Amino acid sequence: MTKIVVVTSGKGGVGKTTTSAALATGLALRGFKTTVIDFDVGLRNLDLIMGCERRVVYDLVNVINGDANIKQALIKDKKVDNLFILPASQTRDKDALTQEGVEGVFNALRNDMQMDYIICDSPAGIEKGALMAAYFADEAVVVTNPEVSSVRDSDRMIGILASKTRHAEQGEGDIPARLLLTRYSPERVEKGEMLSVEDVQEILAIELLGVVPESQAVLNASNAGSPVILDIDSDAGQAYSDAVARFLGDNIPHRFTTVNKKGLLGRLFGG
Amino acid sequence: MSIFSYLLPKKQSTASVAKERLQIIVARERSTRGGPDYLPQLQEELLQVVRKYVPVDQDAVNIQLDRESGCEILELNITLPEG
Ligand SMILES: Nc1ncnc2c1ncn2[C@@H]1O[C@H](COP(=O)(O)OP(=O)(O)OP(=O)(O)O)[C@@H](O)[C@H]1O
Numbered sequence: 001m002t003k004i005v006v007v008t009s010g011k012g013g014v015g016k017t018t019t020s021a022a023l024a025t026g027l028a029l030r031g032f033k034t035t036v037i038d039f040d041v042g043l044r045n046l047d048l049i050m051g052c053e054r055r056v057v058y059d060l061v062n063v064i065n066g067d068a069n070i071k072q073a074l075i076k077d078k079k080v081d082n083l084f085i086l087p088a089s090q091t092r093d094k095d096a097l098t099q100e101g102v103e104g105v106f107n108a109l110r111n112d113m114q115m116d117y118i119i120c121d122s123p124a125g126i127e128k129g130a131l132m133a134a135y136f137a138d139e140a141v142v143v144t145n146p147e148v149s150s151v152r153d154s155d156r157m158i159g160i161l162a163s164k165t166r167h168a169e170q171g172e173g174d175i176p177a178r179l180l181l182t183r184y185s186p187e188r189v190e191k192g193e194m195l196s197v198e199d200v201q202e203i204l205a206i207e208l209l210g211v212v213p214e215s216q217a218v219l220n221a222s223n224a225g226s227p228v229i230l231d232i233d234s235d236a237g238q239a240y241s242d243a244v245a246r247f248l249g250d251n252i253p254h255r256f257t258t259v260n261k262k263g264l265l266g267r268l269f270g271g
Numbered sequence: 272m273s274i275f276s277y278l279l280p281k282k283q284s285t286a287s288v289a290k291e292r293l294q295i296i297v298a299r300e301r302s303t304r305g306g307p308d309y310l311p312q313l314q315e316e317l318l319q320v321v322r323k324y325v326p327v328d329q330d331a332v333n334i335q336l337d338r339e340s341g342c343e344i345l346e347l348n349i350t351l352p353e354g
């Protein structure tokens with residue numbers, strides 16, 4: 001059974017592409033045959049984060065239009081087995097994404113390529129591209145930053161997921177949607193400057209998949225074109241590994257959500 | 272937090288302000304969710320009708336759909352300019 005997972009958020013720039021790359025890589029590392037698709041038509045970026053930008057020949061729209069078949073368009077990852085990338089096109093024509101076309105791509109990935117997971121990196125917004133990335137999904141990861149506009153947009157996106165997916169339209173109920181809170185800073189939460197994970201969970205009322213701390217490792221990873229989950233010594237890399245484990249059903253405690261406790265002197269005089 | 276912050280009068284943290292504001296706006300937006308797709312257009316057309324007679328702002332027409340024990344109530348608020 002192929003599972004289609006959408007990584008979505010509403011608001012832009014919160015970490016969807018970072019998360020899609022990490023999640024897809026993490027699943028492939030555990031032996032699942034995984035394709036990650038960039039749905040951000042016109043603003044291709046996943047290829048850079050995955051480090052395969054120089055190997056792009058065909059893209060999602062080429063496959064939809066029949067210019068290339070799925071085998072020709074998929075880029076096989078050089079570092080990780082079982083991992084494939086389908087880039088977005090650079091054309092600005094969003095109408096290129098048709099429901100039938102996208103369904104055809106999923107069918108080819110399922111039937112011809114025998115994928116276990118298809119990860120859909122959604123564009124920002126709640127327009128056609130985002131709706132198309134979500135429509136066929138069996139599961140959703142909602143990426144949110146602890147910040148008012150991101151939380152509000154996530155709530156809207158959760159509402160859309162509940163009504164505008166194929167499963168919902170066919171009366172099969174809501175798809176499971178889980179929260180990934182990213183760019184989290186326990187220090188700022190402790191100072192009362194940032195919404196806590198509990199606050200965000202209380203408002204959004206969906207299951208928590210993980211908390212990824214604000215981390216320099218993410219920029220380092222994107223500079224290098226290597227998904228941050230491969231940086232196994234980094235906090236963000238470990239947080240993403242944990243999230244992948246939970247995604248697959250493991251029940252492990254959340255890390256990186258509290259400030260490393262200082263000694264008594266630090267607490268008295270520390271900032 | 273240093274020892275001195277315990278001596279200062281307690282101010283509401285910005286995070287708790289954020290949480291309260293979010294709870295209110297999210298509750299309001301959820302109330303129209305799942306409503307019929309024509310609501311935004313209805314709102315737009317009503318605004319145009321009102322504007323034939325009174326000059327009002329873009330957000331002067333407010334629509335809310337409430338569900339109460341099996342019946343739906345379409346609540347319409349039109350804010351007219353003062354004077
Ligand atoms: N945990 C993190 N710590 C620090 N920086 C992060 C973290 N997650 C993401 N970023 C940074 O935030 C920026 C946006 O990330 P990303 O491109 O993944 O977001 P996006 O949601 O895909 O954006 P868009 O909506 O434009 O597609 C990038 O510069 C990335 O390096």
Ligand SMILES: [Mg+2]
Nearest residue numbers: 016017040045
């Ligand atoms: Mg992106």
